[in-house]
Amino acid sequence: MCSVTGVILLNSLKYKEVERKLVQVLKKAEDRGRDSFGVISVRKDGSTIHSKSLGKPSDNEEKLRDVIDIETSLVVANNRAEPTTEYVKLKGENDVQPFEGERYIVSHNGVIANDKELEVKYSLERKSSIDTSVIPPLLDKLWDGKLETLPDIINQIKGSFAFIIADKKQPDKLFIVQNFKPVYMAYDYALEAVFFSSLDDFLDEDPFYPMNMRKLDPYSIIEVTNKKQLRKVDLQSTKNQRRVLVIASGGLDSTVAATKLLKEGYDVTLLHFNYHHKAEEKERESVREISRFLNVELIEVDTDLFKLVGNTTLLKEGGEIVKDRGGISGAEFAHEWVPARNLIFLSVALAIAESKGFSYVATGINLEESGAYPDNEMEFNRLFDRMSPYATGPNRKVRVLMPVGNLMKREIVRLGVEIGAPLHLTWSCYEGGNKHCGKCGPCFMRKEAFRINGLVDPIEYDA
Structure with a gap:
């Protein structure tokens, strides 16, 4: 103008x-x-x-x-x-x-x-x-x-x-x-x-x-x-505006993030995406149990978008997940990168938050996974937060939070135990078997995080 x-x-x-x-x-x-x-x-x-x-x-x-x-x-x-x-x-x-x-x-x-x-x-x-x-x-x-x-x-x-x-x-x-x-x-x-x-x-x-x-x-x-x-x-007061929409996969990071926000007095709703990935059924089962445990509302979004995007082994019929006996290369490189996934998730979450009157959107992005995945970098979240006022309607400002954005996996596990997060209900594996495969990148990182803390992981592994 x-x-x-x-x-x-x-x-x-x-x-x-x-x-x-x-x-x-x-x-x-x-x-x-x-x-x-x-x-x-x-x-x-x-x-x-x-x-x-x-x-x-x-x-x-x-x-x-x-x-x-x-x-x-x-x-x-x-x-x-x-x-x-x-x-x-x-x-x-x-x-x-x-x-x-x-x-x-x-x-x-x-x-x-x-x-x-x-x-x-x-x-x-x-x-x-x-x-x-x-x-x-x-x-x-x-x-x-x-x-x-x-x-x-x-x-x-x-x-x-x-x-x-x-x-x-x-x-x-x-x-x-x-x-x-x-x-x-x-x-x-x-x-x-x-x-x-x-x-x-x-x-x-x-x-x-x-x-x-x-x-x-x-x-x-x-x-x-x-x-x-x-x-x-x-110009906008955020006093007493504590409603937050947490993008939740059913995994460790987003579950600890949601629990932390609850403990801090936020009114939490979980947002979960079913996008035809290999662990879709197990993640859906987990996030539903987590929502019941935390006594919070759950919104589910079913989407075929990533079938159109393609080019990722994380999807069903997308090829083999990288597995290492030591797990290191699978954990330290983005073999299972899904193009623009977190950007799309955040954009949808922002639209729902604006429409339904949430003041915040939160994610489980963390410092550990930022080493492999660009959209887990704190800077990604910060830039999206700065952009968000220009993507919502006038006087409908929605902030973006990252409750565990500065934490390593071992710190997330320790925090989860301290605040009583339902870690026993979480699903971290890229596969969708009856048990965690124990060999993919997330399984390796999870097992190591519990071991470093001297804790027993409450879930079972195939290997």
């Missing part, structure tokens, strides 16, 4: 260098908006410098000269891609972002669905028919400029948004407000300035250039000052 840009100057003596970089950021940001652009600089005394134009910054670069001076404290800017629903045929300066009220200046990426309702409810006077123009007068009327009071106002807005907000009475700080629209922050050491933009690519980070980049959290409000102070409040 648009790209939002902001700058806080920590050293106003470098204002010309900061201005040159701002121009480069806005030219790169044309990728997210080519219909108009605008810059409003706020000086230390609260006065402002304006520059707005139709078209692209690269075609109107003269409009970006002298938008920052030695008295400038911060900058709010915008590249606009005009939505079909907000089209204005004859546009004037009042139709170009950023929009300015008596006190507040706002740059917005996204769409506001209830701008007319807000206008009527609060008797607001706006300068444009464009949806964002309702925000400055809304803030002028309702907000006192304190971070803690802003969520109550923002939560009245329906739609999508990343706002960069300046307060002319507080020219030493910027407020960055997001639901699922992204904002990146970069501290440029050389220029002594903090930049904000909708994409990290626009900030042109070089691996050898002294800049500290971070992505700001979705569904949050960030206050950043020219003293390099940062405060954050969440």
Whole structure:
């Protein structure tokens, strides 16, 4: 829709260098908006410098000269891609972002669905028919400029948004407000300035250039000052929201993960996938018994998807499971890799969680198996968690947990015994016989984990 840009100057003596970089950021940001652009600089005394134009910054670069001076404290800017629903045929300066009220200046990426309702409810006077123009007068009327009071106002807005907000009475700080629209922050050491933009690519980070980049959290409000102070409040409260959907295979790891979450006070539901793998019947039997033992609900998903994907020995008629007498090579290499399995499982779980009102999805991924399987790596879970707000509907944030993600197999067994997890009901083997085969990778790892802990494994093996 648009790209939002902001700058806080920590050293106003470098204002010309900061201005040159701002121009480069806005030219790169044309990728997210080519219909108009605008810059409003706020000086230390609260006065402002304006520059707005139709078209692209690269075609109107003269409009970006002298938008920052030695008295400038911060900058709010915008590249606009005009939505079909907000089209204005004859546009004037009042139709170009950023929009300015008596006190507040706002740059917005996204769409506001209830701008007319807000206008009527609060008797607001706006300068444009464009949806964002309702925000400055809304803030002028309702907000006192304190971070803690802003969520109550923002939560009245329906739609999508990343706002960069300046307060002319507080020219030493910027407020960055997001639901699922992204904002990146970069501290440029050389220029002594903090930049904000909708994409990290626009900030042109070089691996050898002294800049500290971070992505700001979705569904949050960030206050950043020219003293390099940062405060954050969440737009969504997770207090008392303890419902978690645990992807459960019926094996050790997910069973210990589910039990651990129960002990921590979560309301647990198990989610199990039947996907025509060799151990399908044994896993299904185990996970049903585990759900009864833990007294938690179980959701089962039957899918033929992986028959279509194919190319794995883990499926029925998929070939022989690798077995080693010592078990080591079968345990340390992903011979039974199922393409994108955990990604697919997590995606389905995320959809069910959103639909049924769960606040969390959890998995049994662990540090041990990350040595062989990329989708057991903690980083996979962390990245999926960071992606999840952009895969769910507005205000339906679902977090992703990994209760045993940092544990080795021996630690998982020890924890399971300590918390009373039903390890005797679990099924770890890749095969689907009457007993664990004792020779596949998971069987080897399980036997070794119990042996290292000096414990007797409660299940039986063929070998």
